[in-house]
Amino acid sequence: MRPFEYVRATDAASATAALAAIPQAKYLAGGSNLLDLMKEDVERPTRLVDITRLPLREITRSRAGLSIGALATNTETANHPLIRENYPLLTQAIVAGASGQLRNMATNGGNLLQRTRCNYFYDTSMPCNKREVGSGCAAREGLNRISAILGWSEACVATYPGDMATALYALDAQVRVRAPDGRERLITITDFHRLPGTTPERDNNLEHGDLIVAIELPVSSSDFARNSHYLKVRDRASYAFAMVSVAAALDMEGSRIRQARVVMGSVAHKPWRSAEAEAVLVGQRADEATFQRAAQAALRDARPLAHNAYKVELGHRSVVRALMRAARLA
Numbered sequence: 001m002r003p004f005e006y007v008r009a010t011d012a013a014s015a016t017a018a019l020a021a022i023p024q025a026k027y028l029a030g031g032s033n034l035l036d037l038m039k040e041d042v043e044r045p046t047r048l049v050d051i052t053r054l055p056l057r058e059i060t061r062s063r064a065g066l067s068i069g070a071l072a073t074n075t076e077t078a079n080h081p082l083i084r085e086n087y088p089l090l091t092q093a094i095v096a097g098a099s100g101q102l103r104n105m106a107t108n109g110g111n112l113l114q115r116t117r118c119n120y121f122y123d124t125s126m127p128c129n130k131r132e133v134g135s136g137c138a139a140r141e142g143l144n145r146i147s148a149i150l151g152w153s154e155a156c157v158a159t160y161p162g163d164m165a166t167a168l169y170a171l172d173a174q175v176r177v178r179a180p181d182g183r184e185r186l187i188t189i190t191d192f193h194r195l196p197g198t199t200p201e202r203d204n205n206l207e208h209g210d211l212i213v214a215i216e217l218p219v220s221s222s223d224f225a226r227n228s229h230y231l232k233v234r235d236r237a238s239y240a241f242a243m244v245s246v247a248a249a250l251d252m253e254g255s256r257i258r259q260a261r262v263v264m265g266s267v268a269h270k271p272w273r274s275a276e277a278e279a280v281l282v283g284q285r286a287d288e289a290t291f292q293r294a295a296q297a298a299l300r301d302a303r304p305l306a307h308n309a310y311k312v313e314l315g316h317r318s319v320v321r322a323l324m325r326a327a328r329l330a
């Protein structure tokens with residue numbers, strides 16, 4: 001590991017100031033992704049600003065719904081009674097990720113910002129535009145079984161691997177961010193992560209120095225509490241990233257679908273919310289035929305690579321199964 005300076009912040013203002021002052025500085029939360037990447041020489045911060053002592057751990061009711069502190073751990077978040085009761089999809093998604101020990105360390109802010117698990121990103125002997133701008137993309141013609149089937153570019157075919165964010169996309173979350181000048185703003189979750197385009201080195205729309213302070217969930221998303229399901233398909237039954245995941249949420253009136261959310265994980269550079277699938281579902285009867293049509297719409301634009309055509313069929317079946325379970329038909 002390369003030498004770095006360690007700074008422990010005591011409040012949000014000193015944290016953002018300490019970070020903004022150094023272009024290569026990074027916040028340190030649970031450290032479960034950042035420290036691994038530093039050991040692999042993929043991330044090379046010259047300063048770590050430890051934010052773990054900041055008072056950003058609360059999960060509280062807000063006027064808009066629920067405010068979840070950026071430094072609450074994944075375990076605290078998944079187990080919180082208000083989340084279990086009103087947003088069970090989020091609990092399901094979080095507990096599908098990592099292991100108990102990791103969820104005890106990982107924070108919500110750090111989880112949102114976890115980096116891709118593309119093998120070439122971790123291998124510093126290989127070209128990777130995300131790690132080293134302009135060096136090329138080894139996965140494009142290499143082993144791309146775990147890569148994207150939607151929204152990729154010639155510059156990068158990586159996927160975003162997180163589970164929690166996939167559920168947050170279905171729950172219309174917003175991310176509360178504090179800039180170094182002290183101003184706070186809300187970023188709609190679907191605008192938080194980016195597609196790779198020609199700038200795959202940028203995973204999200206944060207600016208240097210921005211500190212995530214909370215994730216906000218609207219009251220209205222609790223309408224999905226009764227009929228939601230998070231499905232994660234992976235190589236091993238636990239402690240593995242998704243090959244494909246689906247966050248499915250329905251707001252039902254009898255057997256009719258009033259509102260729907262369909263979000264796929266690990267198929268693109270960001271969780272992939274399918275407006276097309278949702279349009280197929282709204283106003284329809286909840287049954288397998290409807291869900292098959294929704295899955296077709298969700299995967300219509302898929303462009304598989306040499307080794308991941310299986311994700312198209314897997315994605316289709318996963319959307320159908322997640323919707324069947326959300327509707328309590330399976």
Ligand SMILES: Cc1cc2nc3c(=O)[nH]c(=O)nc-3n(C[C@H](O)[C@H](O)[C@H](O)COP(=O)(O)OP(=O)(O)OC[C@H]3O[C@@H](n4cnc5c(N)ncnc54)[C@H](O)[C@@H]3O)c2cc1C
Nearest residue numbers: 027029030031032033034097098107109110111113163212
């Ligand atoms: C072996 C393994 C398996 C895993 N499996 C899964 C899985 O299946 N599904 C899943 O979703 N996750 C999984 N995880 C967890 C995930 O990949 C991350 O390790 C974890 O969520 C990161 O959280 P952290 O608090 O430790 O972040 P850190 O490692 O501390 O930080 C990650 C990044 O976020 C930045 N950051 C952190 N907090 C803030 C903030 N408040 N504001 C601005 N920037 C911030 C840091 O600077 C850093 O760049 C796994 C992890 C491991 C090691």
Ligand code: SF4
Nearest residue numbers: 118128137156157158
């Ligand atoms: S897919 Fe993206 S992360 Fe993977 S090697 Fe290509 S540029 Fe790097």
